[in-house]
Amino acid sequence: MSLDFKPELGDFFKDETFRDDFTFKNSPAAIARFPFPFDRDDYMYSVNMEPHISGRPGSVFEKTFDVDEHYVSEMIDRAKVLAEDPLRCQSLPHMTLAGWDLLELIMDSNARDYPQWFSLHKNGNQWHWINRPLGIDHKFTFLDESTLPYGPMEYITRQTQGDFSLQDERDGNLWMDAGMITTQADWSLDFDVGMNFMEWHAPVPLAHEKQVFDRALKFLLKLQNGSPVRRFNWTMTVNPLLDTAPETYPKWGPTKASLTQDNLGSKQHLRVELQALFRLPRSNAIAFSIRAYLGKFEELVTMPKWGRRLHRVLRDIHPDIAAYKGFARNQPAMVEWLAKYDDGKPTSPGWWPTPE
Amino acid sequence: MSKTIFPPSIKSRPVYATLEPRPGNAHVVIADGEGAEALADLLAKAPDRAAMLAQMHILYAPGPTGTDQWAAVQTLGAAQSYRAPTIAAMLPRLTKVVSEAHMGTQFYLTGTEGLIGQAEREIMMTGLPFAAIQKEHRGSTLRRVQCVHCKGITENVALDPFVCSHCGLSLYVRDHYSRRIAAFQGVNIDAEDPGLVPAAVERFK
Ligand code: HEM
Numbered sequence: 001m002s003l004d005f006k007p008e009l010g011d012f013f014k015d016e017t018f019r020d021d022f023t024f025k026n027s028p029a030a031i032a033r034f035p036f037p038f039d040r041d042d043y044m045y046s047v048n049m050e051p052h053i054s055g056r057p058g059s060v061f062e063k064t065f066d067v068d069e070h071y072v073s074e075m076i077d078r079a080k081v082l083a084e085d086p087l088r089c090q091s092l093p094h095m096t097l098a099g100w101d102l103l104e105l106i107m108d109s110n111a112r113d114y115p116q117w118f119s120l121h122k123n124g125n126q127w128h129w130i131n132r133p134l135g136i137d138h139k140f141t142f143l144d145e146s147t148l149p150y151g152p153m154e155y156i157t158r159q160t161q162g163d164f165s166l167q168d169e170r171d172g173n174l175w176m177d178a179g180m181i182t183t184q185a186d187w188s189l190d191f192d193v194g195m196n197f198m199e200w201h202a203p204v205p206l207a208h209e210k211q212v213f214d215r216a217l218k219f220l221l222k223l224q225n226g227s228p229v230r231r232f233n234w235t236m237t238v239n240p241l242l243d244t245a246p247e248t249y250p251k252w253g254p255t256k257a258s259l260t261q262d263n264l265g266s267k268q269h270l271r272v273e274l275q276a277l278f279r280l281p282r283s284n285a286i287a288f289s290i291r292a293y294l295g296k297f298e299e300l301v302t303m304p305k306w307g308r309r310l311h312r313v314l315r316d317i318h319p320d321i322a323a324y325k326g327f328a329r330n331q332p333a334m335v336e337w338l339a340k341y342d343d344g345k346p347t348s349p350g351w352w353p354t355p356e
Numbered sequence: 357m358s359k360t361i362f363p364p365s366i367k368s369r370p371v372y373a374t375l376e377p378r379p380g381n382a383h384v385v386i387a388d389g390e391g392a393e394a395l396a397d398l399l400a401k402a403p404d405r406a407a408m409l410a411q412m413h414i415l416y417a418p419g420p421t422g423t424d425q426w427a428a429v430q431t432l433g434a435a436q437s438y439r440a441p442t443i444a445a446m447l448p449r450l451t452k453v454v455s456e457a458h459m460g461t462q463f464y465l466t467g468t469e470g471l472i473g474q475a476e477r478e479i480m481m482t483g484l485p486f487a488a489i490q491k492e493h494r495g496s497t498l499r500r501v502q503c504v505h506c507k508g509i510t511e512n513v514a515l516d517p518f519v520c521s522h523c524g525l526s527l528y529v530r531d532h533y534s535r536r537i538a539a540f541q542g543v544n545i546d547a548e549d550p551g552l553v554p555a556a557v558e559r560f561k
Contacts, residue, residue, distance in 0.1 A: 087507075188504055194536035195368065202368035203532050246504045246543060250525065253547030329548070 004149065005075070005159075006135030013072040013133055019080070024240035024294065030069055031299045032353070035060045037232040037272045039351045041312040045207040045321070047215045052228035052276045060274055064109035064228075065160060066291060067117065072133050074161050074183075074242065081182040081243050082158075087190045088245070089154050091166070091178035098166045098178065099153030100143055101280035102287050106156050131159055153178055162274075162291030165189070167197075169284055174220060176200055183242040183292045185235045185271060186249070186326060205320040223286060225279040233273040233290075236327040236334070240269055240294045259330055264337045265298030268330070270310065297337065303353035307341030314338065359394070360493040369531045370469065372493040377402040380462035380488075383412040384453060385434075386475040388443060389419015390495030391467030392429050398464060399432065409434050413453060417446050419468060420512045421496045421561075443471050447478075454478045459485075466492045470500040470511060473538030480535065497560045501529055502539040509539055515556040517545045526553045529560075 009015055016023045026034065055061025060068075081088055091099060107129055111120035121128040125142040136159065140147035148155045157164050157180035165179035173196040181189035192200045197217045198208075207213060223229065237244055238255045259267060271294055278287045301307035315335045322328040348355045359374055375398040387395055395414070402408045412434035418424035418441070426439045440446035454475075457463075463479055465472045472491050479489055498512040508522025516529045520542065527542030534541070546553050 188541075190507070191502070191504060191532070191534050191537065191541055195534065199368040199533075199535075202366035203530070208367065248505075250505060250544045250547045250550075253544070254550060256548050 004079075005131075007072045007076065008133055008135050009072055010133070012069060014069050016070070016073045018073070018077045018240055018242045022239050022241070024070070024073070026295060026299050027069060031295070031302060033059055033068075034295045034300065035232065035272050035274050035293055036270075036295075036300070036303070036306050036309075036351045036353070037234045038309050038313050040349065041309055041347060042316055043313050043321075044318065045204075045210060045212050047212055047219065049216070049219065049229045049231045049277075052230040052278075060291075060293070061230075063113040064276075065106060065113070065162075065289070066274070067110070067114055067161065071161055075134060075159060077242055078158060078180075078182045081245075085245075085247060087247075088182050089157070089180045090189060090193050091151055091153055092194065095153070095166055095168065095178035095283075095285070096145065096151060098168070098280055098283035098285035098287070099151055099156075101283050101285065102164065102166065103152040103156040104142070105278060105280065105287065106160055110160075134159055154180060162289050164290070165288045166280075167286040167288060169221065169286065172221065173197055174217065174286060182245075183290070184245060185233075185237075185273070185292075186244050186246055188246045190247075203324070205324050206318065220277060220286060223277060223279045225281045228276050228278045230274065230276040233275060235271050235273075235325045236330070237269045237271045237294065238267055238330075240296075242292060242294070256326070256330060259333050261333065261337055264333060265301075266296055268297045268334060268337075269294045270297070270300060297334070301338070301341045304341070305347050305353055305356045307338065308343065308345065309347050311335065311338035311342040360495075360497065362493075362497075365531045368533045370473070370491070370533060370535070372472070372491050375464050375466060375490050375492045377408060378462050378490070380460050381411065382457065382461040383408055383464065384457060384461060385412060385414045385416075385464045385466070386446075386450060386471065387414065387429070387465075388417045388467035388471040388495075389421070389423040390425070391419075391471070391492075392416065392425035394466040394492045394494045395429065395432070395464070411435060414438065415440065415446055415450055415453065417441065417443050417471070419495050420470070420498050423495060443474060447474065450475060451478055454482055454484075457482065457484060461488060463489045464492075465489065467494055468496050468498065469493065470498070470538070473500065473533075473535065477535060477538045499529060499560050500539045501527065501542040502534070502537050503527055503542045505544060509537075510542070513542075514558055514560050516559040517553060517556055518542070 018024050060066045107120045110118040117132050119130040127142050128139045130137050163181045163183050165176050167174040168177045175196050179189045201213050274291045276289045322331050399405050413436040414434045415438050416429050465475045501513045502509045503520040506523035510521040517526045520527050525544045528545040530541045532541045
């Protein structure tokens with residue numbers, strides 16, 4: 001595979017893999033800022049959205065798009081996924097303007113939030129973008145596709161951690177008409193592209209009956225430019241495999257049968273998606289970012305509150321949710337492993353690791 | 357024969373109603389198999405049957421289980437009636453008819469889900485309003501299924517699980533449906549435990 005960038009790891013970004021030998025792990029600093037998604041000892045689907053405003057310094061909520069120690073290696077992994085299967089990035093013809101909107105949002109945000117890594121100079125539509133970690137220095141004309149090596153959405157999301165989808169708004173609904181999806185929790189962009197909000201959410205159990213999607217859609221249709229919102233989603237992944245795609249399920253499916261009490265702490269990962277929604281200014285489309293964080297069970301239990309809470313959440317989860325998320329077969333093993341870290345003490349409200 | 361009753365399902369799974377005559381300056385009927393009976397019922401309800409037939413173009417193919425009611429369709433006396441041997445053979449003509457349709461054209465799709473889905477996809481690609489499309493299911497419930505792994509489509513799937521006609525994996529059939537692909541999704545059933553394939557059940561007829 002040839003990369004069209006020349007990565008510069010420096011001393012912050014890690015050289016690691018999300019495939020084959022799976023060398024990915026979190027530094028102690030990354031564990032301390034892990035977005036643990038449970039603010040209480042149980043879990044059920046809800047309309048869990050809050051304003052995406054700058055949160056605690058150092059947390060994943062501080063910046064519009066969180067760039068962390070895994071950035072460069074995640075971008076190399078994405079390039080490999082796309083080389084193997086270009087259908088993971090698709091944009092229906094009417095979505096190009098939304099792609100430019102997204103490119104601008106990410107470039108503006110990252111140049112502002114991380115001046116040491118990214119710069120953007122604008123002279124009218126003549127833009128100069130520098131991405132130091134990936135070794136990219138590029139002058140192009142904003143809104144002129146012929147000056148980029150890819151479409152605008154693909155260009156910028158090959159340089160941004162997390163998946164992205166772009167939703168067109170028509171007929172009082174949102175239509176997933178474009179996306180860069182290489183770190184998905186087992187759903188297919190190629191199958192879902194062109195669907196509306198209710199159609200692509202169709203496989204989710206329980207939430208339709210609880211009116212979660214009716215209410216969420218109503219809320220999103222009112223989303224304003226400049227007032228983004230965020231929410232969490234989570235699932236379970238064996239091995240630090242970012243690309244759990246249905247397309248390649250026969251390759252990674254067997255790893256679900258590989259867990260033992262001895263290897264579970266290092267092989268089983270809690271996979272957390274920090275999702276944010278942005279109304280885009282020119283196209284009126286909505287951008288959806290799905291940023292996946294992987295945490296090994298053995299890393300998470302270094303925070304006593306998280307160990308206790310994860311045990312309780314997984315022990316008591318609704319069986320339909322465990323089945324839908326694909327971990328029902330390993331739920332007893334996970335609960336057994338985690339039980340050692342649950343001394344029965346109460347936990348404090350909220351997801352921060354302290355107070356316990 | 358009454359319209360097919362499907363069990364309650366998820367929200368991407370298409371739903372069907374009963375065809376009703378609607379005012380329009382052209383009536384395009386796309387049907388296969390038992391869809392011919394829905395067409396007869398539609399005409400029986402038309403306020404002015406002769407006027408509707410005078411503006412009607414029928415594209416018909418036999419159904420996947422062999423039902424061929426072309427003789428009855430032909431004698432209805434529509435302005436244009438056409439029989440294709442299969443849906444695949446019908447598609448080039450369907451594409452042309454649809455691309456030449458205009459506002460005011462009413463579409464009546466009836467028969468199997470494979471026929472209805474592929475016709476709807478052609479109409480959607482032209483950007484004509486959804487409101488001009490009616491769909492009534494009749495006859496076979498055999499499914500058109502896309503393998504999520506190799507992307508190949510297997511027509512007329514009766515068994516669940518079934519063997520993908522392209523890559524050979526054993527797939528279970530989901531209710532998750534893509535209108536863009538006009539197919540249900542098939543997913544490898546023994547991905548986690550290779551070789552453990554349950555006995556196939558005849559779910560679709
Ligand atoms: C417009 C942006 C959104 C997009 C593109 C999106 C996309 C998706 C997709 C593709 C899935 C997987 C469905 C499958 O199994 O095939 C999913 C799951 C889900 N979505 Fe969304 N979604 C969006 C917004 C929301 C919002 C605002 C909510 C708020 C309640 C929500 C709640 C959920 C839930 C609860 C699940 C099930 C997740 C799980 O249990 O792992 N989504 N979403």
